Structure formats: structure tokens, C-alpha cells
Amino acid sequence: MMANPADTMLSGALADATERALAEAEIRLPSDVLEALRRAAAAERDAIARQELSNILENIALAGERQVPICQDTGVPVIYLTLPPDIPFSPSLFEGVREGVRRATVTIPLRPNVVDPLTRENTGDNTGAGMPAVHVTPGDRLTVTVLPKGAGSENASRLGMLLPSQAAEIPKFVAETMLLAGGRPCPPVILGVGIGGTFDMAAALAKEALLLPVDTMDDYEQELCDAVNALGIGPMGLGGDTTALAVKVKRADCHTASLPVAVNMQCWACRRATVEVKR
């Protein structure tokens, strides 16, 4: 199939925007996350934890100065597009995103992290079968949001199909996820919690919750966050007051016989950026 010129232009613009969004996300932390880390460092009472948080803040400053990624696990890109009504939902959208990821892998540079799940053969350019994941929702403008996701924290994520009678057990499930994870996901973490929907939706909601700003929490989110911080796991699992910077929750309605709950673990490097596509 021949791509029409408008499609090719759109694809190129989307590639540029994806590459720029990745560079922004990988090198600079969003201001709300940085502010949460600074607040935690100021409030922390444990000496080792204070040193860990101070290393993290120094690292963020150095990444900015040197224009290098914050962490060597540059993650796998998770992509969210908003699509205005006048742009067709076409394969060129996906090709544009993939091209942007390939370019960013060379220009930033990113570590090639995408492999065949069984042979473990590396594709070399951070794209692959079904990767990157691209989620499209309707919107007023064409925007690309990137959430590069590292494996240390992703591997500590968890999904539970709770019973409808177990809503009061959700804080326990969330705290237990952190207890099982310990220092492995690079705390202080941000927890994205998806409640409701179906098995797959709960996980998607949990990941989307990581896109929410961490400077505010509602009472329920604060309750979950307090339960996690009471564990005292601390930065890097070395102990301290600061285990979670924030917990963010997204909900959907669900089957009367179900209560899916997903916890998507995010290390302190909660990297995300949005760029509007020029066209």
C-alpha cells in the first residue's frame, strides 16, 4: 500500500515529537516528582536514607548538566497518543512513533532493551513485535506522551483478582506488594493503583495512574501511601521514612462478582513527558 503524502508528513511529525518527548523524559524529571523528592529529603530522619536521597538529587542535577539519561535503564517506552477528530486512526501513527523511538535510541542514546521474550535476542532499536505499546484516546490536539518504564520496578508490580467483599483489604494488598518488593524497585517509589474494570483494564489503569501529578493525593491515596511508608523500607531498601513518594489511584466500574486490583510499581525516576505534534 502506498502511503499518501499527508500520511507521510504526519508520520514524520509524530516521529519528531516522540523523539523529543523521549529526550525530555529521559534527561529531566517532571517538576512535581523532583519537588516530591526534595520534600522527602528535607523530612527524612534516617542518616543512610538522607544520603541516598541526596545522591538521587545530585544524580538528577548531573544528568541535566551532562545531558545524559537519569538512569542507565532507559526503560521501554510506553506511549499515549491523543488524537483529534480530523486525524484518521491509521497505521502511519504507529509507524511514526516507532521511527521516533528508533531515532531516540541513537540520538539520546538509549540502552537497547527490547528482546524476544523466549530467545532473548535483542532487536537493537527498542522496537519489536507489539513494542512500543501505543495507547490512543480521543482529544482536542495531537499529543504524544511517553512513559519510559524501567524493569526493576516493573518486575515488582502485581495484580490481584480480589473478592467483591474485600474492598477493605486493598490497602493490605498494596502494602503487601511493597513488602514483597523491598528495595528491588528502587524506592522511594510511586505506586500506580488500578481498581476495577477487568483483569487487563486494572493493569492499564495502574499504569495510567503513573501519569498523574504526584503533588496532590486524595484521602484514599494518602491512606494507601501511609500504609506503605509505615513499612520503613526506605530509599533502596536500606531503611527510612521515605518508601513511597506518592500513591495515585485510577478506578473503573467492574463486574458485580469481581474486584480487580493492580499495583504498577514505579521507581523514583518517574520519567514522563508530553509533546504536541506540530502539523
Added chain:
Amino acid sequence: MNLTTPLGDEVLDLRAGDRVTLSGTIYTARDEAHLRMIAEGIPFDPKGAVVYHCGPVVQDGRLVVAGPTTSARMNALTGFLIDAGVRALIGKGGMGPEVVEQLRGRAVYLALTGGCAALAAARMHLAGVYFEDLGMAEAVWVIEADSLPLTVGIDAHGGDLFEAVRQKAKTQFHQRFNINRIPSHETRHR
């Protein structure tokens, strides 16, 4: 305390929770490099050596970023290194009880702040590579380090800061969630 490679018995004086800096030669190794070394031998002199759990980003012979990876993935792959004379492991998140035993009387585990890849790279430069065919993340990179800021996570006497924190967290968890939730006498009669 300031450590310089090759390391010797000075590591036996360290205790879990101590803060140290380390300078000298270190060797990166992740899962694939451990498997290759078990099959083909260790390509560097392991006596007093330091192994760094890290898969860096390298471009044009330059270390771009090089923070620690999750050490626990190497729990079952570590014994041969300690037997060969490796004196310190650097990584994040700590290691399993079998490694705590392997380190006893011989070596230590040093924690470097996870995600601090720019901070680490600012204090390192590349000096060589083995097993480059394993790819950027899995190759054994030879690195000259200058004053890496580290915390002793596991000492050579069975002291394990990660395990101590984990036990405390477990106790907290059980106190918070597993207590009998029947309201107390006063509450019921208020």
C-alpha cells in the same frame, strides 16, 4: 573509610550500614556475563577484584551512564566469584541468604544508590571490555572508578542491612493488618 582496589582483608573490618568510598578498577557483570564466566572462566584477575552489577550505556568508547542493576538476579550465580577471590560486589537491592553465607569471612556487598547512573558515570571512565558479543548491557566492562559513594549492605560477618529492614517491615505489616479487628472494650461502650 576509603577503599582502593585490589581489596584485601580491610573489607573484613566493615560493618553493614558503614559508608565507604571506593576507587580503582571494577568489572561490570550481569546475568549473561556470569553464565559466560562460569562456562569459560573469569577473564580478569579475580584476586581482590570488585564486581559491579551494572549494564551501562556506552557510546563511542565513552561511558554515558552506569548505575547499578538489581543484584538479586545474580543470587545463584555468585559463589564462583567469591571462591576465586573477589572481595566486593557492588549493586542495588541486596542479595539472598546463600550469598550472605558465601561472603562470610571473605567479602562484602556494597550498595550504590539505584538509578544514580549519571552520578556513577561522572566518577568513572572506561578502561576495556570482555565478552563484547554479549551486547552493551551484558558485556563485562572494565571501569576505573574514582571515589564511588557506597553503603555496606552486607558485611563479611553475616550482617545484612537489607534483611534487617525487611524483618522490621514484616513486623510492621503484621501489626498493621493482621491484628484482631474486634473493637476494644472502651470503643464498644462509648
